[in-house]
Amino acid sequence: MKHMKQTASIISTYSADTFGVCSALYELGGMVVIHDPSGCNSTYTTHDEPRWFHEDSLIFVSALTEQDAILGNDRKLVDDIVTAARELKPRFICLIPSQIAHMIATDCRALCRIIEKKTGIPSFTLPTNSMHYYGRGIFFALEKIADFVCQKAKQTGFAGRQQGNHKEKVLPDEDNGTDGASKKNPAAAPPFTEEVPLKINLLGATPLDFAMNGSVDSIKKWLERQGHMVKSCWAMGSSFDEILSSYDADCSLVLSYGGLGAARKMQQELGVPYKVGLPIGGKFSPVCGAAALPISASPCSRAAQPTFAKERSKSFSANAARPKQPQKIFLIGETVFAESLAAALAEKIGFLPTVIVPMETEAEICTYDTLQLTDEAELVPVLKTADLVIADPLYRPICPPAAAFVPLPHTAFSGRLYLKEIPNLIEENVFSDFAQKVLAKLQEKSV
Incomplete structure (x- = not known):
């Protein structure tokens, strides 16, 4: 089957950037208005926002009509927002465009200036268009x-923040792995x-x-x-x-x-x-390459990454049936979570998965071999080489039948379908059980 770029014919898609904004600002007492015909709001609240069923938030949609889109009717939008704001008294107002508002080049910054002048409430817009992924929306919202x-x-x-009263902390030398007793980590x-x-x-x-x-x-x-x-x-x-x-x-x-x-x-x-x-x-x-803090952790420099899994496997129990190497393991997910989980699995079971980030990200928070594959057409040929895939269950249809699969649901991808099956991997016992599932799958593949 021939795949087209920027399409998803089999798997789901991740939440949009507009939804990311709504999710980031949900609990902060502000008013978020999605400038859209209405579909975005209902999809977000019913599928991507579990707090909606027990916690109120001021999430609105402008109900943009075809006539508004063609002729422009900004006065109605401004009047509706001002009326609601005067009644509800939000801490701030955030007006974000979706696809249609973006395509017709609605000047949301000018509208926000008008709204703020009329209400006295801080008002702003963010560069969304519902054609990017949710992480980008969270990024812009929290940056604001x-x-x-x-x-x-x-x-x-x-x-x-003042630094002068603190004793200098010297970190390991990330260039050669030696003790950095006389060298400070530049990051x-x-x-x-x-x-x-x-x-x-x-x-x-x-x-x-x-x-x-x-x-x-x-x-x-x-x-x-x-x-x-x-x-x-x-x-x-x-x-x-x-x-x-x-x-x-x-x-x-x-x-x-x-x-x-x-x-x-x-x-x-x-x-x-x-x-x-x-x-x-x-x-x-x-996450390797990021700025350092004094929180206890094992070194995980980019330079050390290629031998990291091999070194960890040496400490693995000699009595355990460890699968033969090499094993091609892919872990699909949000950058920070996936990178941290990959490192934790490498230390726990001795094998380092290759992380696939299927959304926007930055090199600063990626290891040297992380793959950024945002299209189904890019994912399919890579996954054909997999021995094991760790991902949301909705990825299973594009994984080869011969590959082992460990489900790890992700709300931003499968919505509420598997909410009760998402493990809390921060807890030691839960992560240990999950790591054993991964190891068991690898052992099955090696037989």
Whole structure:
């Protein structure tokens, strides 16, 4: 069968950038208006937003008509938003275009200036069009929230994070793997002492990547066990006011690609360093190439990656039936989650999966051999070489019949279909069980 680029004839597609914006801003008390005929809002709320059934949010659609699209009727849109805002009194107003509004070049920035002047409520737009993936929407939304945080910091006279009272921390030399007793890691965060508890912002947490299965709470508890304090969580479980007051955090922990823009903004404007990664199985797995923080972790430099799996396999139990190498293992998912999970699996069972990121991402948070394949046509020929695939169940139809398959549902891809089957891999026992499933599949393939 011949495949066309930028089409999905068999598998599903990921949530759109407009949905990512809605998900990132859902709990912050603002009003989000999708400029669209109406389909986007219903799809998002019924399929991609589990909070919708028990927690209210001001998510609206403009109900753009054909006549509005052809002739332009911006006055009605402005009047509707202003009327709703005066009644509901949101903390901010976010107007985002979908495909049609984007194609007819609606000037959402000008509309937001009019709306803000009429209501006195901060109003802004973001460069969405429903033709990009959800992570991009989260990225833009949280980056904008970081602007509010930086403004709040300036209003309070906060001059930026001070480094002078901390003892310098020296990290391992990532160039040659030797102990860096006399060399500082150029990508390292400003110096800390390990004895000083850190105030940490969690960036990039939404139900699209972190299902309502307790994973975000598990991350918080893990940090607290390390002696640190979670200052805020962007944006699950923290109010807008809590986020606004998080400018004096010691560092940010980026949990997904969506939080990367906010982390950079906080670093540039306020001097808050950041680290990218997740504590899979109760042990932190940093994403290679990202800025460093003093959170305990095994080194995982790009230079060390090619031999990482081999080195880990040496420590694997000699009594266990380990499959013959090489095994071609692919792990498909969001960048930070997939990279951290791959590193954790390599350490646990001795085999390092090749990560496939099927959406927008950046090299900073990818290892040297990560594949970015955003089209079904690109995925199919690569997956034909697989011995084992770890992915959302909706990927199974494009995997070869001979390949083993370990399901790992992802809300942003399969919506609510497998919500109850998404494991909380932050917990050590849950991750251990999952790793054993992967190992069992590899053993079956090796027989």
